[in-house]
Structure formats: structure tokens, C-alpha cells
Amino acid sequence: MKQLIKTTLLVAASLWSVATLAAGPTVPLDEAKVDLHDKASLQRGAQLFMNYCLGCHSMQYQRYNRTFKDLEIPEDLGVENLQFTGEKVGDLITNAMATEDAGTWFGTAAPDLTLVARVRGADWIYTYLRSFYVDESRPFGVNNTVFPNVGMPHVLEELQGIPRKTTEQRMVDGEMQDVYVGIKTDGSGMLTDAEYDQAALDITNFLVYTGEPMMLQQQRIGWYVFGFLLVFLIFAVLLKREFFKDVK
Template identity: 60%
Template sequence: MKKFVLVLTLLFSGLAGAAGGGIENDHIDIDLSDQASLQSGAKLFNNYCLGCHNMQYQRYERSFKDLGIPTELGQEYLQFTGEKVSDHIKSAIPAENAAKWFGAPPPDLTLVARVRGADWLYTYLRTFYADDSKTFGVNNKRFPDVGMPHVLQELQGTPRETYEQRMVDGEMKEVYVGIKTDGTGELSPEEYDEAMSDLVHYLVYVGEPGRLKLETTGKWVLAFIVILFIFVYLLKKEYWRDVH
């Protein structure tokens, strides 16, 4: 079993690198104690991502409890197809239909943050751009030729690659300087970046739901070890006092 898990880890790591694109990841600071961010991320995921992507190793009930969402509110605003609160978070779209429509079933996202990393996800969500040559009319700088539509476009607006004339090696050339939107989105660029930060926070949480509790427990354990060391040191001095 351990060998099987190791092989899967290496495989997914290789896939993550293969779909890297030619840009650097933007860094994001993750704070899993920020419940407002996590709740916003859960809302974004369930409204925009759950239509196609499963999160089949996470239960609604666990998310509501960990994120401080009352069960009644969670069922009203985050569950849409009559699931039980104890059910796993699964898309309503049949896998066979998804494979026909998208070329392959959309991947489960329960562990995507652990496979790809928070920085990769944050960059990916913010680097879609219009590309008429693609089936869904968009491409992605972080994951070139990605086979999915830009489902968050109504929030961001239509994003386009931006180039500027700059001197490079003594010649004027068009240089890629980033992605800008046309301003038709519901959110400003700053608000969209914050929303994507919230979504990444939620995906990081789902990848390791017990992480925040473990980190808190770890601090108490370290504090206990420090205090224990002081008493052990004093006891050692008492035992060896006559010898020295």
C-alpha cells in the first residue's frame, strides 16, 4: 500500500510539473484560521466549481462544522440538489457525460492543493485569457491548452493578454506584461484576486482538514517539551550537584 501511494505521489508530481507553463507562480500566504476567507471560498467552489468537479473525499457536514457555518444555512446556500448533510461533496454531472463534453472527466479536487500547491492554484485561477483558437474560447498561462472553460469569467470579465513595446537586446519588441480584463466583470481586479485567494484557502483546507487543529496541538506539544526540559535540567543539576 505504501509503495502504491508513493507511485501515485510521484505520478501526480510529474503531471503538476508537466502542466507548468512558462511563467513563475505568484505567492499566496495561507491563513487557515481566517474563517471568513474559508467560508467565501466554500461559497465560490460550490457555486462555480461543483457543477463539474467532485470533492468526493470531503463531506458537507465536516466543512460546515470546521468553517463555522450553521447547518441550516449551509444546506440552504451551499447544497443544491437535495443531498444529505452527511453526503460527500459530489458533482451532479454524470462522469460519462463530462467525458464526452470536455474530452475527459473533470478531476476530483479534494487533494488538488496538495498535488499542485497553493501558489500554483492561485496563479492558475488568475491567468485565464481569451483565445479564439480554443474550444471554450480561453487558454491559461499557467496550464497551456487546459481543457476547461473560464467559469469565473462573469466575476472577472473577459481577460486578455497584454503586450508592450520594449527595448530588448537593442531592438524594440512586443513583450508580454500580464493579463488585463475588459471591465465587464462583477468584481474589480483587486476583488477578483481576493476572491481567488479565498477559493485557494478553501482548497488548501479541504486537502488537509485537520491541519489547523494539528498545528495548534503541535504548538502546545512544543510548549510542553520546553517546560519539561527545564524541569529535567534542574533535576539533572540536583542529582549531579554532589559529584561536581
């Protein structure tokens, strides 16, 4: 009986954890209008990722040469501008940060991002990159509305500027309360708000690609399969009519 109760409690705890993760963020997510046909966006996203994200996050299930080929980046330019840790062009995309160092500096190792778009979704990534705000109580001085108490710095701050959480006084349940309305920057970034939003979308686009590099090819093959089935259906109907034309 004790073992049954213990097992039941473990199952309940597991289900609660899954339900909590599935609940998602408490703030609305912005739509990420990703376009895997936009090679310029994918190339910019790769450049931003390699320059700002790869220092901590690896992409250990994706290879440099596969990325260069799919994104139509000449290999010599890719090696010169997108490889910084001495790997060969056929190597997997890893970083130079030791797991022990990551644990010491950030509390835990930074996750691999190869499949993050499949786990989190494009809208989550896009909104997350645009939801950092100043929070002096946090170790790196920033927090995130989509991922509260996130354990990483705002690495894109030089592009965006210093973001601050803004609120407005609104009537809620008969009382005036401060209601979160968005993030506003101080204008000190290298990019305008619109340009930063595009940069966040480019990174998101790139991460969607790495999560499913064959997606475009699968879609193209899918149309061929659909066309084959349509032609097969026509012949099947005609054949059926021929076989049963004398049946009353």
C-alpha cells in the same frame, strides 16, 4: 540484455515525466496570502466553489457537515445555500456530472479537487484562477498562462470580465520582442479587479482548508507539544544537575 535496456528506458521515461511535472509553470506565481483563521474568507470561498466549480469538479473526500462545522456555517443555511444535488448533509461532496459526459464534453473527466492545494500549492491555484485569457483557437475560447491549453472554460468570467493577454515591446537579446506582462480585463465583470483577486484568494483559501482540514488543530496541538517539551527540558536539566552535583 534486451530486457535490461527496456527496463532502463522505462525508468528513464518515468524520471523524465516526474522531472517535467516538478518543473512547474513557466510563468512566475503570485503569492497567495491564505489565512485559515479568516472564517469569512473560507465561507466566501465555499460559496464560490459550490456555485462555480462543483458543477464539474467533485470534492469526494470532504463531507458537507464537516465543512459547515469547521467553517462555522449554520447547518440549515448550508443545506439551503450550498447543497444543490439533493445529497444528505452527511454525504461526501460530489457532483452530478457523469464521467462519460465529462469525457465527451471536455475530453477527460474533471479532476477531484479535495487535495489539489496539497498537490499544486496555494500560489499555483491563486495564479491559475487569475491567468485565463481569450484564445479563439481553443475549444472554449480561452487559454491559461499557468496551465497552457487547459481543457476547461473560464467559469468565473462573469465575475472577472473578459480577460486578455497583454504584451509590451521590450528589448530581449538585442531585439525588440513582444513580452507578456499580464492579464487585463475589459471591465464587464460583476467584480472589480481587486474584488476578483479577493474572490480567487477566497477559493484558494477554501481549497487549502479542504486539503488539510486538521491543519489549524495540528498547529494548536503542536504548540502544546512544544510547550510540554520545553518544560520537560527544564526539569531534565535540573534533574541532571542534581544527579551529577557530587561528580567532579
